[in-house]
Amino acid sequence: MKRYILSMALGVFAVGAIGTYYASGTEGDAPLYKLVTLEGDVQEAANMQLGGHYIGGVGSKALELTVAGTKYQLAPSFYEKYLQDNRFLTTQYEDMKALKQDHRNFMRGRSSIDSFYRDSDWVIYADAVLYDPSSEYDWRSELRMDVLEEATGKVAKHRIDLDESNIEWFRVNDVQRIGDEVHILAQVRQRAKLPEGGWKSLSEEFRDYVVDLGSGKLLRRDVLMSEQLKATAGTSGTSEAEPAANVIRSDLSLSIAPIQRTSQPSEYVVLQMSRSSTTGGEGVKEKTTLVRKYAVYSYRTGKLTPLPESSTDISAYSHSQSELNGDILTVMYFDNRSLAIARYNVATETLDPGELTLTAKQAGGQSIKSVTLAQDRVYALLSSEDSNKAGLADSRQITAVVLDAGSGKTLYRGEAAYEGPADKAEEFRKKLWLTNIYANRS
Amino acid sequence: MIELKEVRKRYRGRNVLNGLSFTAEKGSITCLIGMNGAGKSTIMKAIMGLVPIKEGQILIDGKPRGKWMYEKVSFVPDHLTMPLGMKMSEGLTFMADFYESWNAERAAELMRFFRLEPKEKIGNLSKGTAAKYNLVLGLALNSEYVLMDEPFSGIDLFSREMIADVFSSELIEERGVLLTTHEIDEVEYLIDKAVILQDGKAGLEFDCETMRSEQGKSIVDVMREVYSR
Amino acid sequence: MRNYLKLLHMEIHRFRSILFVLMGLTALVQICAIAFSTIGEINERNAYFQQTGKPAETFFAAMSFTRMVQNTQFWFAVPVGLSIAVLVIYAFLIWYRDWFGRSTFAFRLLALPSERRNVYFAKLTAILTFIFAMLGFQLLLMPICRAVFTMIAPADQIQPSFIADAIFANQAFKILLPRSFGEFFANYGLGIIALLILFASILLERSYRWLGIALGLAYAGLCAALMFFPPLALGAEYSVGYLYTEEIYAIQIAIDLLIAIVSVWLGLYLLKKKVSV
Numbered sequence: 037m038k039r040y041i042l043s044m045a046l047g048v049f050a051v052g053a054i055g056t057y058y059a060s061g062t063e064g065d066a067p068l069y070k071l072v073t074l075e076g077d078v079q080e081a082a083n084m085q086l087g088g089h090y091i092g093g094v095g096s097k098a099l100e101l102t103v104a105g106t107k108y109q110l111a112p113s114f115y116e117k118y119l120q121d122n123r124f125l126t127t128q129y130e131d132m133k134a135l136k137q138d139h140r141n142f143m144r145g146r147s148s149i150d151s152f153y154r155d156s157d158w159v160i161y162a163d164a165v166l167y168d169p170s171s172e173y174d175w176r177s178e179l180r181m182d183v184l185e186e187a188t189g190k191v192a193k194h195r196i197d198l199d200e201s202n203i204e205w206f207r208v209n210d211v212q213r214i215g216d217e218v219h220i221l222a223q224v225r226q227r228a229k230l231p232e233g234g235w236k237s238l239s240e241e242f243r244d245y246v247v248d249l250g251s252g253k254l255l256r257r258d259v260l261m262s263e264q265l266k267a268t269a270g271t272s273g274t275s276e277a278e279p280a281a282n283v284i285r286s287d288l289s290l291s292i293a294p295i296q297r298t299s300q301p302s303e304y305v306v307l308q309m310s311r312s313s314t315t316g317g318e319g320v321k322e323k324t325t326l327v328r329k330y331a332v333y334s335y336r337t338g339k340l341t342p343l344p345e346s347s348t349d350i351s352a353y354s355h356s357q358s359e360l361n362g363d364i365l366t367v368m369y370f371d372n373r374s375l376a377i378a379r380y381n382v383a384t385e386t387l388d389p390g391e392l393t394l395t396a397k398q399a400g401g402q403s404i405k406s407v408t409l410a411q412d413r414v415y416a417l418l419s420s421e422d423s424n425k426a427g428l429a430d431s432r433q434i435t436a437v438v439l440d441a442g443s444g445k446t447l448y449r450g451e452a453a454y455e456g457p458a459d460k461a462e463e464f465r466k467k468l469w470l471t472n473i474y475a476n477r478s
Numbered sequence: 479m480i481e482l483k484e485v486r487k488r489y490r491g492r493n494v495l496n497g498l499s500f501t502a503e504k505g506s507i508t509c510l511i512g513m514n515g516a517g518k519s520t521i522m523k524a525i526m527g528l529v530p531i532k533e534g535q536i537l538i539d540g541k542p543r544g545k546w547m548y549e550k551v552s553f554v555p556d557h558l559t560m561p562l563g564m565k566m567s568e569g570l571t572f573m574a575d576f577y578e579s580w581n582a583e584r585a586a587e588l589m590r591f592f593r594l595e596p597k598e599k600i601g602n603l604s605k606g607t608a609a610k611y612n613l614v615l616g617l618a619l620n621s622e623y624v625l626m627d628e629p630f631s632g633i634d635l636f637s638r639e640m641i642a643d644v645f646s647s648e649l650i651e652e653r654g655v656l657l658t659t660h661e662i663d664e665v666e667y668l669i670d671k672a673v674i675l676q677d678g679k680a681g682l683e684f685d686c687e688t689m690r691s692e693q694g695k696s697i698v699d700v701m702r703e704v705y706s707r
Numbered sequence: 708m709r710n711y712l713k714l715l716h717m718e719i720h721r722f723r724s725i726l727f728v729l730m731g732l733t734a735l736v737q738i739c740a741i742a743f744s745t746i747g748e749i750n751e752r753n754a755y756f757q758q759t760g761k762p763a764e765t766f767f768a769a770m771s772f773t774r775m776v777q778n779t780q781f782w783f784a785v786p787v788g789l790s791i792a793v794l795v796i797y798a799f800l801i802w803y804r805d806w807f808g809r810s811t812f813a814f815r816l817l818a819l820p821s822e823r824r825n826v827y828f829a830k831l832t833a834i835l836t837f838i839f840a841m842l843g844f845q846l847l848l849m850p851i852c853r854a855v856f857t858m859i860a861p862a863d864q865i866q867p868s869f870i871a872d873a874i875f876a877n878q879a880f881k882i883l884l885p886r887s888f889g890e891f892f893a894n895y896g897l898g899i900i901a902l903l904i905l906f907a908s909i910l911l912e913r914s915y916r917w918l919g920i921a922l923g924l925a926y927a928g929l930c931a932a933l934m935f936f937p938p939l940a941l942g943a944e945y946s947v948g949y950l951y952t953e954e955i956y957a958i959q960i961a962i963d964l965l966i967a968i969v970s971v972w973l974g975l976y977l978l979k980k981k982v983s984v
Contacts (some may be wrong), residue, residue: 043716046840053843062886064872093866094773094876115891118956124946134831147947302806356938526818528984530914548820558810561721575713576819600810 065092066099067464068455071436077446080102080438084415084450102469124147130476131299133194135159142184152299153211153218158249159184160213162220164198164206177203179220179254181247185288194252196245196266202226205238209292210305212335213249219262219282219335220245221305223290237265239392242288242307244335260307260333260340287312293330294359296411304382305403306365307340308358324354330365332382346378357409366441368409371392373398375407375414377441392444399437401447410475413447414439417473431468479503479549480525480656481553481622483533486678487517487524494520495531496678504622505655507668511658512675516659519556521675522627525656526553529615549579550629554616556628558608562601566594566611572617578615579621584649585618588669592640606637613641624650626657630665662697672697674704710821714829722797727766730844733786734851740782741852743860752864769866772853774811776876784879789883790841794834799901801830802909806984813984824979827906834902838895842883849873897934900963903970905931910932910974926973930966937962955971 047349053163067090071081080425081103086121088106089096119129126136129149136143148264153160162181169176179196204226210221222243227235242260247253293306293456299467309329316322326352346367350356353369353376360366374395379388397403401418408415420433431452452463487495494517502508510518525531525536527543538547538695544569560569566589574580589596591648603611609629616624644650645668659665666686674682681704689695695703748770754761759766768774776783793928805812849870857865874880885891908923915922941955942948948955 040712040716043719046719046726048838050836050839050843053846057846057884058888058891062871064869064875064886064887093769094771094777094868095871098825111885111887112889113887116889116891117889117951118893118960122952123948126951144951145947145949436841523984528814528817530981530983545820545822548818553814553818555811555814559812559814560810561812562808562810563721572717573814576821578820683873 042141051429063108065094066090066108066110067092067454067467069099069101069431069464069468070105070455071101071103071450072442072453074106074449074451075081075316076438076446078448078450080413080448081436081450083410083413083440084436085474085476086417086436086470087472087474088468090404091467091469092315096469106455114216124477128299131297135299139184142182146353147190148208149298150295151208151211151425153213153301154243154299155213155301157186158213158216159186160211162218162247163208163212164220166206166261173337175203176201177206179247181218181252182219183218183249183252192252194247196247196252196254196290198245198254204235208240210295210298212302214303214335216249218247220247221292221333222237223292236431242333243288244338255294258338292362293365293367295356296359299350299457302360302362303334303336303404304341304360304363305333305335306358306382307333325368326350326353328356328367330358330380332365332380332385341385343380343382343385345388346376347391350376357407358411359411361412363413365414366409368407368414370404372403372405375416377444379442388442390442392442394444395469399439399446401437405434406471408473408475412441414441414477415473415475417470429469430466431470432462434467435472436468438471479539480575480654481540482521482525483535483595484536485521485524486532487520487529488532489520489669490695491565493536495524497677498534498679500673500680500683502623502656502671506670507650507655507657508673509659509662509665509669509697510529511662511697512677513705516675517629517678522553522565522625522656522658525625536672541687549577549619551623551625552616552619553624554612554629556609556623556631558600559612560600560615562599564600565596565658566603567596567601567616568597569600569611569644570596573615573618580615581618581620586615588604588614588618588649591644604631609633610637610641613644617644619654623654623656626655627659628658629662630659638664648667662701664669666697669697672700674701676704710819711825711829714816714825715836718801718829720980722801722833722837725793725797726840729786729790729841733790733841733845736786736850737779737804737848737852738855740779741772741856742859744779745770747776748775749860753790764864770860772856772868773876776852776873780877780879783877787879787883787978790943796906797837798834799909801834802906802913811984816984817978817982824975827974827978830965831902831906833898835857835899836935838898846874846884850916858942871984897963898932899921900934900967900970903967903974907970907973907977908981910977914977914983915968915982930970933966934959934961 075457076454084102087098089098097108097110099106101320123181125146126132126143131152131154132149133141135154142159142161150165151161151163160181160183161305162179165178165180165460167177167178177198177200179198180197181194183194184190205225205229207223208220209223211476212219212221220246223240224243225240228236228238231234244260246255246258246259248255265412288309288311291308291310293308295305296303307330311327312324313327314322314324331340332343333340341363354371356366356367356369356459358367360382363381363383365379365382367378374393377392381388396402396418399416399418401420402422403419405419406417414437416437418435419429419438421429435449435451438445438446439445450467452465452470454461456464482501485495485498486493498521510521512518518531524531536543537682538551550564550572560572561704564572570582574582592614594607594611594614600608600611613629616626629641633641633664642665669686671683671685682700684700686697689700753766755761755763755766805816817823819826848928853870853873854869871886874884875886882894885894904927908927911923911926938955940957941958943951
């Protein structure tokens, strides 16, 4: 046995060294932080995630801070890397996760969360496909609708040739069912053939394709742009005061207000038109202004009604985010100093009179570093540094707040603290840089 | 008894062994005789399972071969088969490690007989010394059969005499020996049975004593007869 | 079992001098690289102080072992690359050295009164032992190098480093010693399967010579395709696909295991029935 000492020692050494290394943790310098509640109910922060970096002198390590603690993305386990579902659609949204669990095969190959509809009897997925059968850029368009009957589990696949050859692109924004009619709301850009050959892009429009639930036949196709929206969507400048010549850039985009839970049944959808114009030029400072118009479309009645204008001077704000939650449309305008919230009831087509304007100071900070709107809550990362000051603020200056989108009341306020010996707390808080705030949508 | 039945083997398109059948009995010294390239080494390797055969049977004491045969059949090859970096003593330890039938005392005795220096590295041995060492490795096993491939080839005269002495001793007496050699005339007196290979088959298999007394022919005479046909 | 262990010991014993040379070389080159790099930085800092009169801390970041490793990428990687090359070559030689050369040890190995699979597994285990022993040695060297750094650099200017961060600072170690054990397991699992395929190919060559080379290459090529093509073909990289990613990887893992089993079986079969000396 003595002869074998070398081999045995080598084997034991190899396993021991590698085992010890991996068992003792390979994250290296990765301190843990926790969220400390300064005010309010910590339950309100359950959905909240703060993103940032720990910068410890040898580069930065990305981390995510939630009420559950700190998570670094350094060392995903074998399970996390390979054996877990890594696709976006089926892992990021609660309603999609539930659908995958209930109807695994139906969910295969699905690409768009906006194309789903689910109620207690039916699951519907509808999207649009452009294809080129003759390979001569003579695109054909087709609506595809798969209907799953919950009671029997049977799936009916319908393919509807749209007989329209001048569509440039086609995106399904929402799918709803009213009785036996399935409404597929799509955003479509058309094109026209030029006499000298080639194609010219035309403007976009919204269309409601109404399909029979049982037979899959196309019942009708309604074009939705109302005249008022169209007028504002014209090619002129931002407002009557600005001469068109000063406009450097003008972008028009059509969209629908993001829906809190995309597969949920709803009678309404909100169409958004937003024009962002940058004016300026020689000697004139560049200024970007935003014009937004909203209109609510009722699937049941087929009516498109513009929503009243907000009284706040929204052109002062550089960004906005909207959310349709049931019958409530919340629109948040924000920049790095303040935010303004307008709420509408889309069923009654009215604007909530209590419009909210909140400055960073009122919320408890000097500037807003990051803000997001989700589920009737405003999540904001506030900094005690003025926004004009260059550079990032470290976590000693950052607080996270959760506000009620209706009243503006602060429901939660918290900050990051170091999990470890108190004498090191200050040092480590200085090395944590929080930059973004996220919230799960549903 | 080592028995070959209708053994066939192809090598590089040629039927090296083409229905070869012969036997090598215990207690006698059998010699395989053939021209260069007739397949003598191949036959030895085939018996030892070191090359595969296409058809036919090779039986040891009536049983098909298995790993048990390596305790019963030892092999003395015509070149070195131990790692060059090993000392001769380490080579003996290696054999002792794996073979139950290894006789360490006999090994030591043979090393003394052949005047081999145990601490010498195998890589430094001359051809003659290497051949003697191979014999030690082969004969120190309490095997029943010994296969020797060209045990005298390229060996100097005195070493050859030492090896021939071993043949006559009790080390060989009860075992079955199968050997191949080129120097037929020099070792003719040692051999009991001869198998003359021709076209991959056993052209002639005969007892030497009988051949000499009844027909007055030596092995060389028989060889000439067979190969001139 | 005992025969397997004896053969394993023999294989390890045969290679021990090369292994120790590799270890010694790695230690020498890496320790020297760290030492020279540290001394170089100290000289720079002194030069700055002499030129400007300001202390070095105002211009230079704190000295850290991790940064030293980052600065010595090339020299650190040289012995690692050399060791890898030697081990890869020996994966071939561990077989071929017994066939070619003045002595044909294969005669002895294949005529042992024990199952030939013990020879196969002894060679396989030996190679794996060498690989993991070198890895273990590299892990052992890191705290040693850090100690060397700490001895040389002035204490008041050092920023402490974690070994894991220092290891990660070298590009080569990102694959050889990844942070996540799951990745380590996957990388070396694939490596072991590649070794099994290699052994099967070598034994194909030893059984069928020229035809065997062609068979060996074809087998290796087929296995390589099966190991890398399916995830791409099945759409693992796409954001949508018919199969869920966990299904694609489960299929791939099953294929890999199958290849491993087939390769081992093929190697054992060839060694027992078809190999020629």
